Amino acid sequence: MNLDILLGRIKENTICGTTPSDETLYAIRKQFPSVTEKEAKDIYALIHDVQSAHRESAKLVVTAPPSFSVRTQSTKNTVEKMLSEAENSILITGYSLSEYFDEMVERIIHKSQQGILVKFFVNDIDSQPRFEKLCKYRGRYMKIYNYKQKKDQMAALHAKVISTDKKYTLITAANLSYHGQVGNIELGTLIDSPALAKQVEDVFTHLLFSKVFTEV
DSSP states (O other), X not given: OOHHHHHHHHHHHHHHOSSOOHHHHHHHHXXXXXXXXXXXXXXXXXXXXXXXXXXXXXXXXXXXXXXXXSOOEEHHHHHHHHHHHOSSEEEEEESOBOGGGHHHHHHHHHHHHTTOEEEEEEEOGGGOGGGHHHHTTOBTTEEEEEEOOSSOTTOOOOOEEEEETTTEEEEESOOBSHIIIIISOEEEEEEEOHHHHHHHHHHHXXXXXXXXXXXX
């Protein structure tokens, strides 16, 4: 039997379950006559584990006029889905937060009250009154960190990032505002990758330890 055909058969079997069928074991042993039944099962288990490993992916996320016809995920729907479905943690940055985002603020507060850890990194919180409500809920599960550069007044936290459950990360040009979510033309990427999510978390953890941010 051709090795590609054998691999295809094993892959089909792994979709159905973790236990190899008799036909699959027979095919492995026929292809490799010197292997024992146990070794054939080990080969199957190895291929199964590789097949089951997490597959990273990236999708384009767009803010665009309603007439925009290319099939992509919208920024607004992506942000709402990420925040709604978060089960363990939310890391989010806020360069600009407008009243348009008030409903999402309520959702973030509700998530923190459910025991989901929220880390909100803010640019110059004193100039953003929309953060006052969030600040009222600071505590064990609602952490707010402020960036204010005194030496260079033009420097800012300009990154727009949302990362949830240490798995999904949205990196976008869009602010947390009407124009960022709906009105402008903005591009971003939603990445399903635990490794990248960890890198994002590590970057902000390092910035915290370096005292670039101060906890509010």
